[in-house]
Amino acid sequence: MAEEELVQEKSSDDEEWDETEAAECPAVAAECADSRYDSDMIDLKDICKYYQIGDERVRALDHATMHIYPHEFVSIIGPSGSGKSTLMNIIGCLDVSDAGRYLLDGIPIEDYSENDLAKVRNEKIGFVFQSFNLISKLSAEENVELPLIYQGVKKHERDERVKQALERVNLSHRAKHMPTELSGGQQQRVAIARALVTNPSLILADEPTGNLDSHTSQEIMQIFHGLHKQGNTIVLITHDNNVAKEAQRSIHILDGKLSEVKL
Ligand SMILES: Nc1ncnc2c1ncn2[C@@H]1O[C@H](COP(=O)(O)OP(=O)(O)OP(=O)(O)O)[C@@H](O)[C@H]1O
Ligand SMILES: [Mg+2]
Numbered sequence: 001m002a003e004e005e006l007v008q009e010k011s012s013d014d015e016e017w018d019e020t021e022a023a024e025c026p027a028v029a030a031e032c033a034d035s036r037y038d039s040d041m042i043d044l045k046d047i048c049k050y051y052q053i054g055d056e057r058v059r060a061l062d063h064a065t066m067h068i069y070p071h072e073f074v075s076i077i078g079p080s081g082s083g084k085s086t087l088m089n090i091i092g093c094l095d096v097s098d099a100g101r102y103l104l105d106g107i108p109i110e111d112y113s114e115n116d117l118a119k120v121r122n123e124k125i126g127f128v129f130q131s132f133n134l135i136s137k138l139s140a141e142e143n144v145e146l147p148l149i150y151q152g153v154k155k156h157e158r159d160e161r162v163k164q165a166l167e168r169v170n171l172s173h174r175a176k177h178m179p180t181e182l183s184g185g186q187q188q189r190v191a192i193a194r195a196l197v198t199n200p201s202l203i204l205a206d207e208p209t210g211n212l213d214s215h216t217s218q219e220i221m222q223i224f225h226g227l228h229k230q231g232n233t234i235v236l237i238t239h240d241n242n243v244a245k246e247a248q249r250s251i252h253i254l255d256g257k258l259s260e261v262k263l
Contacts, residue, residue: 039106041202041233042068042091047100049086049256060086061097062256068235070201073228076237077244077261078253084237087253088206091235092125093117122150126195130207132187134179140190141166141175147198165193169223185216192223196232203227206237221246 049061060083068074078084089095090102093109102109104120112120121127134143141162148158166172169189179187188208195203205224209217221243228234236247244250245263252261 039069040067040103041070041105042066042235043101043103043106044091045101047087047090047097047102049083049090049095049097059256061090063100064253064256064258066251066258068233070233071228071231072249073224073234073247074236075244075247075250076235076253076258077239077241077250077263079239082253083256084239084253085206086256087258088204088235088237092127092204093120122147123198124201126192126198126200126203128188128191128195128203128205128208130210132179132184132191132211134187134190134194136179138178139175140171140177140179140182140186140193143179143190144193144197147194151198161197162193165197166190168196168226169193183216184212185219188212188216188220189223192220192227196227200232202233202235204235204237207239208236209238209240209243217243 044064044066047061047064048059051058051060062083064083064087076084076087086095090097093104093112096109104112109117134140135146138146144162144165145158148161153161163172163175166175169192171186171189171193174182174186174190177186179190182190188211192208195205203224208224209220212220217240224234224236225246234247236243238244241263250261250263252259
Protein backbone atom coordinates (compact mmCIF):
# COMPACT_ATOMS: atom_id res chain seq x y z
CA MET A 1 0.00 0.00 0.00
CA ALA A 2 1.37 3.42 -0.91
CA GLU A 3 2.17 5.73 1.97
CA GLU A 4 -0.20 8.35 0.49
CA GLU A 5 -3.01 5.82 0.53
CA LEU A 6 -2.18 4.87 4.06
CA VAL A 7 -2.58 8.31 5.52
CA GLN A 8 -5.94 8.53 3.82
CA GLU A 9 -6.95 5.04 4.73
CA LYS A 10 -10.31 4.50 6.15
CA SER A 11 -11.65 1.34 7.69
CA SER A 12 -14.55 -0.01 5.68
CA ASP A 13 -17.23 1.01 8.15
CA ASP A 14 -17.48 4.70 8.82
CA GLU A 15 -19.41 4.68 12.01
CA GLU A 16 -18.00 5.36 15.39
CA TRP A 17 -16.38 2.27 16.79
CA ASP A 18 -17.99 1.38 20.07
CA GLU A 19 -16.62 -0.98 22.67
CA THR A 20 -18.78 -3.90 21.61
CA GLU A 21 -17.34 -3.62 18.15
CA ALA A 22 -13.85 -3.11 19.52
CA ALA A 23 -14.10 -6.39 21.34
CA GLU A 24 -14.60 -8.09 17.98
CA CYS A 25 -11.19 -6.94 16.77
CA PRO A 26 -8.59 -9.23 18.32
CA ALA A 27 -5.91 -6.56 18.76
CA VAL A 28 -8.19 -4.14 20.50
CA ALA A 29 -9.90 -6.80 22.55
CA ALA A 30 -6.44 -7.85 23.73
CA GLU A 31 -5.61 -4.31 24.71
CA CYS A 32 -8.92 -3.80 26.44
CA ALA A 33 -8.26 -6.92 28.49
CA ASP A 34 -5.05 -5.16 29.56
CA SER A 35 -3.60 -8.45 30.63
CA ARG A 36 -0.73 -8.58 28.18
CA TYR A 37 1.28 -5.58 29.19
CA ASP A 38 4.06 -7.75 30.51
CA SER A 39 4.20 -9.75 27.28
CA ASP A 40 5.30 -8.90 23.76
CA MET A 41 3.47 -6.32 21.77
CA ILE A 42 5.33 -7.38 18.64
CA ASP A 43 6.58 -10.94 18.35
CA LEU A 44 8.20 -11.86 15.02
CA LYS A 45 9.59 -15.34 14.49
CA ASP A 46 11.55 -16.38 11.40
CA ILE A 47 9.88 -13.81 9.18
CA CYS A 48 10.95 -14.05 5.53
CA LYS A 49 10.05 -11.73 2.70
CA TYR A 50 11.24 -12.31 -0.86
CA TYR A 51 11.04 -10.23 -4.00
CA GLN A 52 11.52 -11.83 -7.40
CA ILE A 53 13.23 -9.51 -9.88
CA GLY A 54 13.70 -11.39 -13.15
CA ASP A 55 15.88 -14.37 -12.30
CA GLU A 56 17.03 -12.89 -9.03
CA ARG A 57 15.29 -13.56 -5.75
CA VAL A 58 15.94 -10.78 -3.22
CA ARG A 59 15.71 -11.84 0.41
CA ALA A 60 14.46 -8.58 1.90
CA LEU A 61 13.87 -10.31 5.26
CA ASP A 62 15.70 -13.50 6.11
CA HIS A 63 14.37 -15.35 9.18
CA ALA A 64 13.88 -12.12 11.12
CA THR A 65 13.06 -12.74 14.78
CA MET A 66 12.41 -9.96 17.29
CA HIS A 67 10.32 -8.96 20.27
CA ILE A 68 9.13 -5.53 21.26
CA TYR A 69 7.44 -4.94 24.59
CA PRO A 70 4.90 -2.25 25.44
CA HIS A 71 6.45 1.13 26.36
CA GLU A 72 9.81 0.32 24.77
CA PHE A 73 11.75 2.71 22.54
CA VAL A 74 13.61 0.57 20.01
CA SER A 75 15.64 1.62 17.00
CA ILE A 76 16.25 -0.51 13.95
CA ILE A 77 19.46 0.44 12.20
CA GLY A 78 20.88 -0.73 8.91
CA PRO A 79 22.24 0.54 5.58
CA SER A 80 20.19 1.30 2.49
CA GLY A 81 18.58 -1.83 1.05
CA SER A 82 19.03 -3.86 4.24
CA GLY A 83 15.28 -4.45 4.66
CA LYS A 84 14.26 -1.72 7.14
CA SER A 85 11.17 -0.49 5.31
CA THR A 86 10.16 -4.04 4.46
CA LEU A 87 10.29 -4.81 8.17
CA MET A 88 8.33 -1.69 9.06
CA ASN A 89 5.66 -2.57 6.48
CA ILE A 90 5.23 -5.98 8.06
CA ILE A 91 5.20 -4.69 11.64
CA GLY A 92 2.69 -2.02 10.59
CA CYS A 93 0.45 -4.60 8.84
CA LEU A 94 0.90 -2.86 5.51
CA ASP A 95 2.34 -6.02 4.01
CA VAL A 96 2.47 -9.71 4.88
CA SER A 97 5.46 -12.00 5.09
CA ASP A 98 6.10 -15.01 2.85
CA ALA A 99 7.07 -17.20 5.81
CA GLY A 100 7.30 -16.99 9.58
CA ARG A 101 4.94 -15.97 12.33
CA TYR A 102 3.86 -12.54 13.52
CA LEU A 103 1.94 -12.15 16.77
CA LEU A 104 0.59 -8.70 17.47
CA ASP A 105 -0.58 -8.35 21.05
CA GLY A 106 -0.36 -12.10 21.33
CA ILE A 107 -2.59 -12.85 18.36
CA PRO A 108 -1.38 -14.31 15.04
CA ILE A 109 -1.74 -11.74 12.29
CA GLU A 110 -3.49 -14.35 10.08
CA ASP A 111 -6.41 -14.24 12.51
CA TYR A 112 -7.12 -10.60 11.71
CA SER A 113 -9.64 -9.93 8.95
CA GLU A 114 -8.91 -7.18 6.39
CA ASN A 115 -11.27 -4.97 8.32
CA ASP A 116 -9.52 -5.72 11.62
CA LEU A 117 -6.18 -4.88 10.02
CA ALA A 118 -7.51 -1.56 8.75
CA LYS A 119 -8.68 -0.81 12.29
CA VAL A 120 -5.34 -1.84 13.77
CA ARG A 121 -3.54 0.51 11.38
CA ASN A 122 -5.96 3.30 12.03
CA GLU A 123 -6.32 3.01 15.78
CA LYS A 124 -3.30 1.22 17.20
CA ILE A 125 -0.44 2.40 15.01
CA GLY A 126 0.78 5.90 14.26
CA PHE A 127 3.01 6.07 11.18
CA VAL A 128 5.70 8.69 10.58
CA PHE A 129 7.61 8.74 7.29
CA GLN A 130 10.79 10.39 6.06
CA SER A 131 8.92 12.51 3.54
CA PHE A 132 6.22 13.67 6.00
CA ASN A 133 3.36 12.77 3.60
CA LEU A 134 1.18 15.70 4.53
CA ILE A 135 -1.74 16.55 2.29
CA SER A 136 -0.68 19.77 0.64
CA LYS A 137 -4.18 21.23 0.27
CA LEU A 138 -4.91 20.90 3.98
CA SER A 139 -3.62 23.10 6.78
CA ALA A 140 -1.53 21.70 9.63
CA GLU A 141 -4.58 21.27 11.87
CA GLU A 142 -6.66 19.73 9.07
CA ASN A 143 -3.91 17.19 8.38
CA VAL A 144 -3.88 16.24 12.05
CA GLU A 145 -7.67 16.05 12.14
CA LEU A 146 -7.94 13.61 9.23
CA PRO A 147 -7.43 10.29 11.07
CA LEU A 148 -10.10 11.35 13.58
CA ILE A 149 -12.57 12.08 10.77
CA TYR A 150 -11.91 8.55 9.46
CA GLN A 151 -12.61 7.21 12.94
CA GLY A 152 -15.92 9.05 13.08
CA VAL A 153 -14.91 11.21 16.05
CA LYS A 154 -17.32 14.10 16.58
CA LYS A 155 -16.25 17.62 15.61
CA HIS A 156 -16.06 19.01 19.12
CA GLU A 157 -13.80 16.20 20.34
CA ARG A 158 -11.74 16.37 17.15
CA ASP A 159 -11.01 20.05 17.73
CA GLU A 160 -9.85 19.37 21.28
CA ARG A 161 -7.65 16.42 20.34
CA VAL A 162 -6.07 18.24 17.38
CA LYS A 163 -5.27 21.15 19.67
CA GLN A 164 -3.65 18.84 22.22
CA ALA A 165 -1.67 16.94 19.57
CA LEU A 166 -0.28 20.18 18.10
CA GLU A 167 0.60 21.35 21.61
CA ARG A 168 2.52 18.13 22.22
CA VAL A 169 4.77 18.89 19.25
CA ASN A 170 4.98 22.62 20.10
CA LEU A 171 3.26 23.75 16.96
CA SER A 172 0.03 25.36 18.14
CA HIS A 173 1.15 28.68 16.67
CA ARG A 174 1.31 27.17 13.17
CA ALA A 175 -2.04 25.34 13.23
CA LYS A 176 -3.52 27.32 10.33
CA HIS A 177 -0.44 27.15 8.14
CA MET A 178 -0.32 25.11 4.95
CA PRO A 179 2.49 22.52 4.65
CA THR A 180 4.33 24.69 2.07
CA GLU A 181 4.45 27.46 4.67
CA LEU A 182 6.26 25.23 7.17
CA SER A 183 9.90 24.20 7.48
CA GLY A 184 10.86 20.53 7.11
CA GLY A 185 11.10 20.10 10.87
CA GLN A 186 7.72 21.75 11.37
CA GLN A 187 6.15 19.53 8.70
CA GLN A 188 7.54 16.49 10.45
CA ARG A 189 6.09 17.74 13.73
CA VAL A 190 2.67 18.01 12.06
CA ALA A 191 3.13 14.44 10.80
CA ILE A 192 3.99 13.30 14.33
CA ALA A 193 0.92 15.11 15.70
CA ARG A 194 -1.17 13.31 13.07
CA ALA A 195 0.38 9.99 14.13
CA LEU A 196 -0.34 10.51 17.82
CA VAL A 197 -3.76 12.19 17.65
CA THR A 198 -5.47 8.79 17.67
CA ASN A 199 -3.56 7.77 20.84
CA PRO A 200 -1.95 4.78 19.13
CA SER A 201 -0.24 2.20 21.30
CA LEU A 202 2.62 1.98 18.79
CA ILE A 203 4.43 4.70 16.86
CA LEU A 204 6.32 3.40 13.82
CA ALA A 205 8.73 5.89 12.30
CA ASP A 206 10.70 5.16 9.11
CA GLU A 207 13.72 7.53 8.83
CA PRO A 208 11.79 10.39 10.45
CA THR A 209 14.91 12.56 10.53
CA GLY A 210 16.19 11.49 7.12
CA ASN A 211 15.27 14.76 5.39
CA LEU A 212 16.27 17.05 8.24
CA ASP A 213 19.47 18.84 9.26
CA SER A 214 21.17 17.70 12.45
CA HIS A 215 19.75 20.47 14.65
CA THR A 216 16.18 19.84 13.48
CA SER A 217 16.74 16.08 13.80
CA GLN A 218 17.61 16.64 17.45
CA GLU A 219 14.37 18.56 17.98
CA ILE A 220 12.39 15.72 16.43
CA MET A 221 14.25 13.18 18.59
CA GLN A 222 13.32 15.21 21.67
CA ILE A 223 9.68 14.86 20.68
CA PHE A 224 10.07 11.09 20.41
CA HIS A 225 11.73 11.03 23.83
CA GLY A 226 8.80 13.01 25.22
CA LEU A 227 6.30 10.60 23.68
CA HIS A 228 8.24 7.68 25.10
CA LYS A 229 8.19 9.23 28.58
CA GLN A 230 4.43 9.55 28.25
CA GLY A 231 4.21 5.78 27.75
CA ASN A 232 4.21 5.35 23.98
CA THR A 233 5.91 2.38 22.37
CA ILE A 234 8.23 3.64 19.64
CA VAL A 235 9.96 1.75 16.85
CA LEU A 236 12.27 4.06 14.95
CA ILE A 237 14.02 3.04 11.76
CA THR A 238 17.20 4.80 10.74
CA HIS A 239 20.55 4.41 9.01
CA ASP A 240 22.11 6.99 11.37
CA ASN A 241 24.05 5.67 14.37
CA ASN A 242 23.61 8.88 16.33
CA VAL A 243 19.86 8.71 15.97
CA ALA A 244 19.72 4.96 16.66
CA LYS A 245 21.64 5.15 19.90
CA GLU A 246 19.11 7.47 21.47
CA ALA A 247 16.71 4.55 21.78
CA GLN A 248 16.70 2.19 24.78
CA ARG A 249 17.97 -0.60 22.60
CA SER A 250 18.90 -1.11 18.96
CA ILE A 251 18.40 -3.92 16.53
CA HIS A 252 20.75 -4.13 13.57
CA ILE A 253 19.55 -5.24 10.17
CA LEU A 254 21.79 -6.36 7.34
CA ASP A 255 20.69 -8.30 4.26
CA GLY A 256 17.36 -8.91 5.96
CA LYS A 257 18.92 -10.51 9.05
CA LEU A 258 18.40 -9.03 12.51
CA SER A 259 20.73 -8.92 15.47
CA GLU A 260 20.62 -6.98 18.73
CA VAL A 261 23.48 -4.42 19.06
CA LYS A 262 24.96 -2.14 21.70
CA LEU A 263 25.58 1.34 20.26
N1 LIG B 1 8.60 -3.81 -4.08
C1 LIG B 1 9.83 -4.33 -4.23
N2 LIG B 1 10.13 -5.06 -5.31
C2 LIG B 1 11.34 -5.60 -5.43
N3 LIG B 1 12.35 -5.49 -4.54
C3 LIG B 1 12.10 -4.76 -3.46
C4 LIG B 1 10.84 -4.14 -3.24
N4 LIG B 1 10.88 -3.48 -2.05
C5 LIG B 1 12.12 -3.67 -1.57
N5 LIG B 1 12.85 -4.44 -2.40
C6 LIG B 1 14.23 -4.90 -2.19
O1 LIG B 1 14.30 -5.45 -0.89
C7 LIG B 1 15.49 -5.03 -0.22
C8 LIG B 1 15.13 -4.28 1.04
O2 LIG B 1 14.47 -3.07 0.70
P1 LIG B 1 13.98 -2.01 1.78
O3 LIG B 1 13.21 -0.97 1.09
O4 LIG B 1 13.30 -2.74 2.88
O5 LIG B 1 15.37 -1.44 2.30
P2 LIG B 1 15.69 -0.23 3.31
O6 LIG B 1 16.60 -0.77 4.34
O7 LIG B 1 14.41 0.38 3.76
O8 LIG B 1 16.49 0.78 2.37
P3 LIG B 1 16.54 2.41 2.44
O9 LIG B 1 17.41 2.75 3.62
O10 LIG B 1 17.22 2.76 1.15
O11 LIG B 1 15.15 2.91 2.55
C9 LIG B 1 16.27 -4.19 -1.24
O12 LIG B 1 17.24 -5.00 -1.87
C10 LIG B 1 15.21 -3.75 -2.21
O13 LIG B 1 15.76 -3.55 -3.48
MG1 LIG C 1 13.56 2.30 3.55
